[in-house]
Amino acid sequence: MAARFRYLFTLAIPLAAAGAGVAWMMGLGGFGSSSDSALAYDTAEINRGEIRRLVTTSGPVRAVVTVSVGSQLSGRIDKLSADFNSEVKEGDLLARLDDKTFAARVAQARADLVAARTGVTNQLAVRVKAEAVLRNAKRLLERQETLATKGVASAATLDAAVRDMEVATADIAVIDAQIENAKATITQREAALKVAELDLERTLIVSPIDGTVISRTIDVGQTVAASLQAPELFKIAQDLRQIQIEAQVNEADVGAIREGNPVEFTVDAYPEERFRGKVTQVRLAATELQSVVTYTVIIGARNEDRRLFPGMTANVQIETARRRDVLRVSNDALRFRPRDAAASAPQSGGAQAAERGERLVEQMKGALKLTDDQVAMVQEIMRKGAAARAERQKARAGQGEGQGQGESAGQSEGGPSDGRRNASGGGQAGGPGGGPDAAAMRNRFMERIETALEPTLSAEQKPLLEDWRQQRQTGRMASVWTLGSAGQPEQRHVRLGIADDQFAEVVGGGIKQGDRVIIRQRQTVKR
Numbered sequence: 001m002a003a004r005f006r007y008l009f010t011l012a013i014p015l016a017a018a019g020a021g022v023a024w025m026m027g028l029g030g031f032g033s034s035s036d037s038a039l040a041y042d043t044a045e046i047n048r049g050e051i052r053r054l055v056t057t058s059g060p061v062r063a064v065v066t067v068s069v070g071s072q073l074s075g076r077i078d079k080l081s082a083d084f085n086s087e088v089k090e091g092d093l094l095a096r097l098d099d100k101t102f103a104a105r106v107a108q109a110r111a112d113l114v115a116a117r118t119g120v121t122n123q124l125a126v127r128v129k130a131e132a133v134l135r136n137a138k139r140l141l142e143r144q145e146t147l148a149t150k151g152v153a154s155a156a157t158l159d160a161a162v163r164d165m166e167v168a169t170a171d172i173a174v175i176d177a178q179i180e181n182a183k184a185t186i187t188q189r190e191a192a193l194k195v196a197e198l199d200l201e202r203t204l205i206v207s208p209i210d211g212t213v214i215s216r217t218i219d220v221g222q223t224v225a226a227s228l229q230a231p232e233l234f235k236i237a238q239d240l241r242q243i244q245i246e247a248q249v250n251e252a253d254v255g256a257i258r259e260g261n262p263v264e265f266t267v268d269a270y271p272e273e274r275f276r277g278k279v280t281q282v283r284l285a286a287t288e289l290q291s292v293v294t295y296t297v298i299i300g301a302r303n304e305d306r307r308l309f310p311g312m313t314a315n316v317q318i319e320t321a322r323r324r325d326v327l328r329v330s331n332d333a334l335r336f337r338p339r340d341a342a343a344s345a346p347q348s349g350g351a352q353a354a355e356r357g358e359r360l361v362e363q364m365k366g367a368l369k370l371t372d373d374q375v376a377m378v379q380e381i382m383r384k385g386a387a388a389r390a391e392r393q394k395a396r397a398g399q400g401e402g403q404g405q406g407e408s409a410g411q412s413e414g415g416p417s418d419g420r421r422n423a424s425g426g427g428q429a430g431g432p433g434g435g436p437d438a439a440a441m442r443n444r445f446m447e448r449i450e451t452a453l454e455p456t457l458s459a460e461q462k463p464l465l466e467d468w469r470q471q472r473q474t475g476r477m478a479s480v481w482t483l484g485s486a487g488q489p490e491q492r493h494v495r496l497g498i499a500d501d502q503f504a505e506v507v508g509g510g511i512k513q514g515d516r517v518i519i520r521q522r523q524t525v526k527r
Helices: 002-027 100-150 155-202 331-335 349-368 372-398 435-456 461-474
Strands: 036-045 047-063 066-070 075-080 093-097 204-206 211-216 232-237 242-250 262-267 270-289 292-302 313-330 476-483 489-499 503-509 516-526
Touching (some): 036 476, 047 292, 047 489, 093 232, 242 270, 242 313, 313 331, 313 489, 313 516, 349 372, 349 461, 349 503, 372 435, 435 461
Antiparallel strands (some): 066 232, 093 204, 211 232, 242 292, 270 292, 313 503, 476 489
């Protein structure tokens, strides 16, 4: 009996699961259920507001000027006068080496200098003696010459007197050379004394700048060994009221950064507070790590309260562009695509082309402040472009290549469209009106219109044309979807400017403020 109950219980489990599945399917309207399913759309309104394009990165906080203080001499640390966080002025004593050896060298150098000066004095006295000998030799020579003329003195005596005078003259020259040598020795001893005094002075480690000691690597009694490179004893930050951040920016983002861009950043020590600065330098030297190339961007900021410490990691947002009070669309709307790929604008290709052409004329008229004659010129160029496109379509149709259905009148020439279409819906690459070739043709067509207009523009209109060109070249095309009168998604093409993580700027296209665009699609159940 117990075995039968176990068998029935085991059999009931899969039967119950199957029944629950059938009930669930019927509840969704499947398998003959009376309930119906329908698609519902969530929409967002096209509004005006601010858009900020940001580059996010991070980097360490540094002092603007940091000086490493070392020792040019070897010796034992005899005294410390500065510690971590000490505020110092230029010339303040930081530490002192044991100076006994250097003081003895100074004393020795001074004694050598005194000896050299005494040597000069001695040589001057010898010269005085030599001058007296020379004067005596001259008198003897004159006396012998007088006696020789009278025939009293012999020739040998006269020769001896001449010799004595010449020897005395030579002695004077020798003594003069010795005096110069003694004077040179004095110069050498003075230089040696200066070197000894400099070494003695260098036993005093002083601050080269005004600042704050942020690092100390020595203690009293420690021996400093100076060799080819001076050992670092202290590190001093010049002024912590001004700091800089060395942010590493990816090569894909660095092209948008310019000196003067405003910056906001946070540090983990104060997560709720936002600090502000600006870009002061974009360094050209690249850093490559595991095939990732980054560039160092220097950001300057004030730190009046000294709450930011060197070494902190700053999470940085660099504002590369800002637009205020612009038409904007949600990024969710740009990502939305209806499940039914056949859902599209109900208009025919020709009607769409005519609408885009009219919209382009209105945009150019407003942006460039075109006169009626200039508007007529644009319309004539577009008409000729449409006629040329129609002729090409006929030729392709005759060859069995009628792929051009649904393209705008100007797309074959570059197109009188709002700009490049996004690769979605009817504008996919390889499809009608899509791909890089179509985009290039549209650009050429717009350049033709702009070139034809340029000679007719006034001085006021020419800067507007440059702004228009820049917007056209930097803008990108995308598609959004709206709900038509029948409740079905209808595609609209827009030209976008800058974007942030929530919105994109709308600079042209088939939507206006107050329109609602689809951001998501969901399945609903009607009973």
